[in-house]
Amino acid sequence: MAQKIIAFDADDTLWHNEPYFDEAQERFCALFQDYASSQEILGLILNHQVKNLPLYGFGIKAFTLSMIETALNLTEHTISGKGIEKIIAIGKDLLEKPVELLPDVETVLQELKGKYKLVVATKGDLKDQHRKLHDSNLGVYFHHIEVLSDKTELDYTKMLNRLDCQPKDFVMIGNSLKSDVLPVLNIGGTGVHIPYHTTWEYEKIDFEVKHENFIALTNIKEVLNIL
Structure with a gap:
């Protein structure tokens, strides 16, 4: 890739x-x-x-x-x-909840840093997400931080314009098919799904995703096998 x-x-x-x-x-x-x-x-x-x-x-x-x-x-x-x-x-x-990293996250970021431009693209409160990024000590790995009001096709398109990136050159990795995968596929990017054991009801979908740019993994370490 x-x-x-x-x-x-x-x-x-x-x-x-x-x-x-x-x-x-x-x-x-x-x-x-x-x-x-x-x-x-x-x-x-x-x-x-x-x-x-x-x-x-x-x-x-x-x-x-x-x-x-x-x-x-x-x-x-x-x-x-x-x-x-x-x-x-x-x-x-x-x-005030502590930030607890998921397994292998930092290992993957260490491996990817320098090879790709790494970005955080998330929803939520701006101040809270910046706090969690700071407390996680992961900020050093990322070139850019985006706290989006939503994750629609338009939101991703605007973000890619700010990053001067074409959709075909963009990969989004996340646990939500609805927010992290489908909109990215629809604009021509690659969507990688890594499921989490529990999902907010709002983020659930009731159909199977089939797309040539869709990749389903079981854990974040498998990202290294596709990049």
Whole structure:
């Protein structure tokens, strides 16, 4: 492969992330277990998150606001200030979670650095993603950091224009078929999928990806076999 730019998703590709959100939602469900079942509560949170994406985007702060809106619904707007405070505490705890790298991530980056222009292309809160990159000590490997408001075909096209890169010279590696693979394939790039053991409902798709530029791997170390 002769691609010039290799981009990595961050959350659940370079480091663990989704399990922290799962834990936060469990805490939230415990707070409101007298109002609805966990399944119903999780459905409400997801509905608010999806509805709020055009306003809040992705990330912990948006998730926290969606939890607060869910609490207002569940309690019919009778939740106390103390109750809101407990929800905010869940969000703050998420923002202070340690960064735990996934296996072999740094080994792969060490091998690729200098051979390709490496990029981080991720969604979420700008400040939080920069914090995680700093705490991970991975910043030294990357030429460019992009925290995108979304990962649509247009978002990738704009990023590649900023990087002066043609889609055919671009590889995107990530755990989400919906965000990291499909849009990149649609603009003419190469999409590499490395699954994570748990996936946010919003990022799931219900069909098989078939494309000549699609590569499915089982772990990040296998990236070295295709580049």
